[in-house]
Amino acid sequence: xxxxxxxxxxxxxxxxxxxxxxxxxxxxxxxxxxxxxxxxxxxxxxxxxxxxxxxxxxxxxxxxxxxxxxxxxxxxxxxxxxxxxxxxxxxxxxxxxxxxxxxxxxxxxxxxxxxxxxxxxxxxxxxxxxxxxxxxxxxxxxxxxxxxxxxxxxxxxxxxxxxxxxxxxxxxxxxxxxxxxxxxxxxxxxxxxxxxxxxxxxxxxxxxxxxxxxxxxxxxxxxxxxxxxxxxxxxxxxxxxxxxxxxxxxxxxxxxxxxxxxxxxxxxxxxxxxxxxxxxxxxxxxxxxxxxxxxxxxxxxxxxxxxxxxxxxxxxxxxxxxxxxxxxxxxxxxxxxxxxxxxxxxxxxxxxxxxxxxxxxxxxxxxxxxxxxxxxxxxxxxxxxxxxxxxxxxxxxxxxxxxxxxxxxxxxxxxxxxxxxxxxxxxxxxxxxxxxxxxxxxxxxxxxxxxxxxxxxxxxxxxxxxxxxxxxxxxxxxxxxxxxxxxxxxxxxxxxxxxxxxxxxxxxxxxxxxxxxxxxxxxxxxxxxxxxxxxxxxxxxxxxxxxxxxxxxxxxxxxxxxxxxxxxxxxxxxxxxxxxxxxxxxxxxxxxxxxxxxxxxxxxxxxxxxxxxxxxxxxxxxxxxxxxxxxxxxxxxxxxxxxxxx
Numbered sequence: 001x002x003x004x005x006x007x008x009x010x011x012x013x014x015x016x017x018x019x020x021x022x023x024x025x026x027x028x029x030x031x032x033x034x035x036x037x038x039x040x041x042x043x044x045x046x047x048x049x050x051x052x053x054x055x056x057x058x059x060x061x062x063x064x065x066x067x068x069x070x071x072x073x074x075x076x077x078x079x080x081x082x083x084x085x086x087x088x089x090x091x092x093x094x095x096x097x098x099x100x101x102x103x104x105x106x107x108x109x110x111x112x113x114x115x116x117x118x119x120x121x122x123x124x125x126x127x128x129x130x131x132x133x134x135x136x137x138x139x140x141x142x143x144x145x146x147x148x149x150x151x152x153x154x155x156x157x158x159x160x161x162x163x164x165x166x167x168x169x170x171x172x173x174x175x176x177x178x179x180x181x182x183x184x185x186x187x188x189x190x191x192x193x194x195x196x197x198x199x200x201x202x203x204x205x206x207x208x209x210x211x212x213x214x215x216x217x218x219x220x221x222x223x224x225x226x227x228x229x230x231x232x233x234x235x236x237x238x239x240x241x242x243x244x245x246x247x248x249x250x251x252x253x254x255x256x257x258x259x260x261x262x263x264x265x266x267x268x269x270x271x272x273x274x275x276x277x278x279x280x281x282x283x284x285x286x287x288x289x290x291x292x293x294x295x296x297x298x299x300x301x302x303x304x305x306x307x308x309x310x311x312x313x314x315x316x317x318x319x320x321x322x323x324x325x326x327x328x329x330x331x332x333x334x335x336x337x338x339x340x341x342x343x344x345x346x347x348x349x350x351x352x353x354x355x356x357x358x359x360x361x362x363x364x365x366x367x368x369x370x371x372x373x374x375x376x377x378x379x380x381x382x383x384x385x386x387x388x389x390x391x392x393x394x395x396x397x398x399x400x401x402x403x404x405x406x407x408x409x410x411x412x413x414x415x416x417x418x419x420x421x422x423x424x425x426x427x428x429x430x431x432x433x434x435x436x437x438x439x440x441x442x443x444x445x446x447x448x449x450x451x452x453x454x455x456x457x458x459x460x461x462x463x464x465x466x467x468x469x470x471x472x473x474x475x476x477x478x479x480x481x482x483x484x485x486x487x488x489x490x491x492x493x494x495x496x497x498x499x500x501x502x503x504x505x506x507x508x509x510x511x512x513x514x515x516x517x518x519x520x521x522x523x524x525x526x527x528x529x530x531x532x533x534x535x536x537x538x539x540x541x542x543x544x545x546x547x548x549x550x551x552x553x554x555x556x557x558x559x560x561x562x563x564x565x566x567x568x569x570x571x572x573x574x575x576x577x578x579x580x581x582x583x584x585x586x587x588x589x590x591x592x593x594x595x596x597x598x599x600x601x602x603x604x605x606x607x608x609x610x611x612x613x614x615x616x617x618x619x620x621x622x623x624x625x626x627x628x629x630x631x632x633x634x635x636x637x638x639x640x641x642x643x644x645x646x
Contacts, residue, residue: 014108017108017111017138019104021103021106021107021108021145022101029096029097029100029154032096033092033093033096035362037361037365037487039088039089041486042483043292043293043356043479044293045156045158046294047068047292047294048073048159049076051077052074052080056077061257063256064259065252065253065264066261066314067264067301068264068266068293068297069159069201069263070198070249070252071199072159072200074198075159076095079094079095095157096154099162100155102161102162102165103161109165109168109169109172110137110140110144110424111140112172113398114136114137114431114432115133115134116394117133117395117397118132118136118395118432119133132435135431136432136435140427144423147372147423149373150420151369151371152358152362156358158356160200162196166206167203167206168421168424170189170209171206171398171425173189173210173213174210174212174397180214180217180218182218182234186237186238187237187238187241189210189241190238190240190241190243190245192245193207193210194241194242194244194245195245197245197246198263201267202409207242208404209400211238212400246262246263249264260315261314261315265315265317266314267322268300268318268325269289269296269300271321271322271325272286272324273289273412274343274412275329276324279339279413280342281345282346282353282413282414282415282472283413284413287549288303290552290554291355295553298582298585298586299551301314301317304317304320308320340410343410344410347410347414349375349465350464351467353414353472354475355415355417356479357476357483359416360480361480364480374419375463377426377430378459379459380434380459381402381427383430383456384431384433384434384436385399385402387433388429388433388436391436392432395429401422402422405421405425433456437449471504474499474504474507474510475500477499478497478500478509478510480492481497481517485497485513485520488520490517490520490524493520497513506548508546509545511542511544511545511548512552515538515540515555518537518538519534519558521534522535535562539559542555546559551578551582553579553586553589556576556578557586557588557589560579560589560592564599567599569596569597569599569600573596586616587612587617590609590612591610591613594609598626
């Protein structure tokens with residue numbers, strides 16, 4: 001029976017794997033498209049979508065260095081312009097279909113990579129040796145198809161699957177290349193790596209793999225001394241290709257923004273978040289910085305400018321945070337090494353730090369089918385790594401890819417999507433380990449089989465060490481509560497947000513979300529007395545948020561709106577002015593301040609605030625409507641006097 005299964009897997013062509021993987025991911029996309037959360041309304045998805053919409057609307061640049069990797073936003077903008085109905089349902093579906101194709105491509109790459117890596121060698125019985133690469137490849141591809149985080153991140157507006165596909169394309173190329181010239185294929189590979197780096201910069205950690213492939217393949221039949229000049233030339237060609245591929249980013253930054261940044265100036269704040277006195281190895285925001293992508297970027301600029309005492313370019317902002325992180329590392333070397341140990345443990349741990357909480361959302365709505373988790377894959381991958389790299393030399397490419405990606409993540413912090421690019425390699429190594437275990441059992445070689453089981457058990461214990469930090473357990477409930485509030489499911493939102501608050505009472509963002517919840521309930525209240533009570537409860541949570549973070553701009557904004565609705569204009573102006581101190585480039589806050597001043601009869605000051613809002617968003621409909629109210633009608637000329645009678 002088992003032999004028939006093996007023969008069936010051996011005959012499974014890559015095309016069948018691609019079609020099956022695409023069908024599963026397409027099913028997830030179809031089910032997700034029926035969700036109220038399908039169109040991006042929060043977190044990084046909204047950040048990329050809003051940026052893409054601005055580009056598609058004609059705002060190609062703000063003439064500053066990119067503050068966020070630009071490639072995915074420009075890619076989305078191109079798709080939006082191609083499909084039409086910018087940011088609408090059809091365009092998001094089209095992006096999802098492209099990413100489903102990429103996910104299927106990853107499964108196919110795993111199958112083809114297994115056929116290269118695990119052919120030959122080993123100690124399998126002769127009838128089974130030929131089937132080994134097919135079985136390992138099919139099981140690794142199946143594991144990717146069933147991996148829950150891959151299904152989730154492939155369906156949303158995030159560049160994660162683009163990185164994974166490109167990364168394992170580099171691994172595949174490195175493993176299969178036996179002979180190469182000084183320029184082919186390295187210039188084309190470099191171009192692809194550079195282009196993908198504008199989407200996700202960690203693809204650059206594949207460059208060491210490619211340079212190793214150059215060293216082993218360029219003029220391989222010649223003595224090393226004669227090969228070295230051509231090896232150096234090939235490596236230079238690869239690096240030149242990377243720079244050419246990333247040219248759209250650095251040309252913009254150097255020649256339009258006139259700032260010396262290759263990709264994006266936000267690397268400094270990411271480095272600080274991952275390396276500071278309060279860092280936990282996960283993306284815990286330092287005091288005063290909000291957790292949302294847009295809030296994080298704005299707060300990082302504002303805080304840096306306040307600390308320095310002047311306006312800063314984005315390059316200077318990045319340098320400010322990088323210097324703070326480097327100072328912490330230099331002055332607290334022992335603590336930093338302990339932090340790196342924590343990050344290492346976090347990388348392999350079963351705890352699923354999904355900073356978007358998209359996996360919980362899709363699972364709660366029944367969109368994701370039951371599937372595999374990281375802990376299962378990590379335990380098998382760690383156990384299978386040793387026998388795989390010992391018996392199959394080319395498996396070292398896969399192990400190196402996994403470890404290089406881990407190093408890339410450890411420089412900042414660990415999240416589920418950040419470590420996703422290590423997963424396909426772990427699947428191949430884990431499948432190879434299980435195959436080797438089966439061979440040992442068939443051959444009655446109990447000692448190596450027992451050793452493998454012991455290593456696998458130790459790996460399982462290592463990855464399953466529980467995380468005791470309560471703030472980690474509040475994250476999914478907090479994010480789920482926000483999305484439920486946006487969708488109007490207030491009962492579900494209340495359950496999740498109150499659970500998050502029960503875990504952590506010292507988080508301003510949770511208090512702000514609870515304030516929004518009770519404000520939304522006040523809108524639906526049937527009686528004025530109940531409305532007033534619910535608004536008072538919302539204000540209570542907003543004030544709790546300000547006690548924890550007096551600069552929380554979103555809270556100050558909402559309190560300003562409430563004061564405006566209550567015609568408490570002086571209080572509203574104070575809240576909105578404080579919000580602008582935290583977010584001076586917030587167009588909506590300038591508009592709200594203009595409304596406050598208009599309602600209180602201070603028309604010249606209202607016009608000044610509105611002009612600032614229009615500078616930031618010149619085509620916003622509400623802004624233009626207020627402008628009409630503030631613009632006096634043109635004076636009509638008096639009729640000419642009648643001519644005197646003759």
